[in-house]
Amino acid sequence: LSGLVGSEMCIxxxxxxxxxxxxxxxxxxxGFADSRQLVELPEMMWNHMLENIRDHLPALTEIQQYLxxxxxxxxxxxxxxxxxxxxxSGHGASHMASFMPTATQQIGTQMxxxxxxxxxxxxxxxxxxxxxxxxxxxxxxxxxxxAGHSSYQVYP
Numbered sequence: 001l002s003g004l005v006g007s008e009m010c011i012x013x014x015x016x017x018x019x020x021x022x023x024x025x026x027x028x029x030x031g032f033a034d035s036r037q038l039v040e041l042p043e044m045m046w047n048h049m050l051e052n053i054r055d056h057l058p059a060l061t062e063i064q065q066y067l068x069x070x071x072x073x074x075x076x077x078x079x080x081x082x083x084x085x086x087x088x089s090g091h092g093a094s095h096m097a098s099f100m101p102t103a104t105q106q107i108g109t110q111m112x113x114x115x116x117x118x119x120x121x122x123x124x125x126x127x128x129x130x131x132x133x134x135x136x137x138x139x140x141x142x143x144x145x146x147a148g149h150s151s152y153q154v155y156p
Contacts, residue, residue, distance in 0.1 A: 036153040041099050043156035050154075052091045056145060059083050060138075067134055076122040083115035083141060104152050111144030 041049060059082040066075035080086050088094075097105055118137045 034153060036151055037101065039100060039104060039152050039154045041096075041154055041156060045096055045099060046154060046156040048092060049096060055082060060142065060145075063138065067138075072122045076119045079115045079122075079141070080119045083112065084119055085112050085116045087115075088112060101152070104148065107144055107148040107151070111141060111148070114140040114144055 059078055062078045063075045066072070066078065093108070100108070118141060121133075121137045
């Protein structure tokens with residue numbers, strides 16, 4: 001199975017392979033139904049988008065690590081440079097927009113805005129000594145990530 005589901009295999013092919021294996025072995029595959037809206041992108045854009053999105057989780061992890069160390073300015077720098085509104089030009093968001101449904105664009109924009117709002121919150125000293133405020137501010141970013149990933153899927 002590990003040879004069939006290698007890292008070079010397209011995600012769509014992985015789901016097909018898993019569904020085929022489950023069917024062959026007579027196992028139910030209802031857990032693999034994907035009701036998210038499909039957004040098709042040219043392969044080059046798809047790769048670029050995946051590269052950007054795959055950086056979001058490590059960025060969130062770094063932010064949390066800096067927060068744990070009470071290094072708020074470092075957390076803010078990561079948030080703005082990799083997730084905030086300042087990151088949009090580096091992400092190439094403008095050339096992707098025409099391929100994305102309006103709702104997807106809005107979710108992405110809200111995520112970037114939430115990250116920049118987190119930065120403003122940090123810079124105004126709103127985080128010092130307040131774990132609930134920290135969690136609430138960062139949750140605003142993550143809620144948009146969840147909204148996008150639970151509603152849409154992209155393929156080349």
